[in-house]
Amino acid sequence: MKTRILFSVRTFFSLFILFLAGCGGGDEGAGMQSKEDSGSEKKGMIGVSVLTLGNPFFSVIAENITSEAAKHGYEVIVVDGDRDVQKQANQIDDFLTKGVSAIILNPCDRISIGAAVKKANAAGVPVFTCDLKCVAEGAEVVSHVGSDxxxxxxxxxxxxxxxxxxxxxxxxxxxxxxxxxxxxxxxxxxxxxxxxxxxxxxxxxxxxxxxxxxxxxxxxxxxxxxxxxxxxxxxxxxxxxxxxxxxxxxxxxxxxxxxxxxxxxxxxxxxxxxxxxxxxxxxxxxQFPDQIGKKTVELIISYFSGEDVPSEVLIPTALYTQADGLNDPELE
CATH class of the missing domain: 3.40.50.2300 (Response regulator)
Structure with a gap:
């Protein structure tokens, strides 16, 4: 089942200011963690491995996953796959050792990551993908959120x-x-x-x-x-x-x-x-990476609540031209 959500360029001009946040690579064990709301009980952990934090697009996805999950009481561990599928597979192993409640991936390789996803499947940990898909045979992904x-x-x-x-x-x-x-x-x-x-x-x-x-x-x-x-x-x-x-x-x-x-x-x-x-x-x-991150967390929360979730949610892109740039208040 596929769901499409429509957005316009101008509606989301302000959202892209998030890209201006600093970003950079990280060691395999390094990442950023969310802090649950003061006084709220932590419900679990979500492990996130992105293709590369060196690309602001993936940093924005990770930031929005982290902030949205914190609203629901979940701690988030974000690590940088660094475009290395073996490194990402090791990160998934680490997530399983830490007992995460769910895993979110931007796969470094759409097929080669399959073996690591199958390990998560065997451990009973649900896997979600965002922006980048896993299409490996036999690897089970609950839902994918990405651009159309x-x-x-x-x-x-x-x-x-x-x-x-x-x-x-x-x-x-x-x-x-x-x-x-x-x-x-x-x-x-x-x-x-x-x-x-x-x-x-x-x-x-x-x-x-x-x-x-x-x-x-x-x-x-x-x-x-x-x-x-x-x-x-x-x-x-x-x-x-x-x-x-x-x-x-x-x-x-x-x-x-x-x-x-x-x-x-x-x-x-x-x-x-x-x-x-x-x-x-x-x-x-x-693309609208903030929405990709938020929607992925929404699906995880719905899944934990026992609701049926779509196998795929696609967010259409919108063409940005020089005319848009000349009228963009966020640009110099």
Missing amino acids: NLQGGKLAGDAMVDALGETGGKVLVIHFPQANSCQLRVQGFKEVINAHNRGREVGKIEVVAELDGGGVRDEGYKVAEDTMQAHPDLAGIFAINDPSALGARAALEKAGKQDQVKIVAFDGQPEGKQAIKEGKIFADPV
């Missing part, structure tokens, strides 16, 4: 068509294929591009490379640089998140091709929005 990434990918495709106009051209996709969410983004993007190309003799958009940028700035820079060398007439880049897009933008500026190549990204982080306002990125389908 297929819909967001289609918005990104529409934006690329608008950016390149009737000329079309060659496009690089900067991927992170380990994440199911990114698979869906790229799928939606390609569906729109293929529909645009159908029946055209001229003005086609050709995806000439689809490379793993790791979801981080440094690798986004490298794959953009490599692709420009192989395809000096590159016209567009679709990056699956803002960090990889900003890395690609730096590579374009170094090569003097910032006016030649249009970038469409994904996320709507403050730095990405600022780049859109300044014309450095063409557009972003934006």
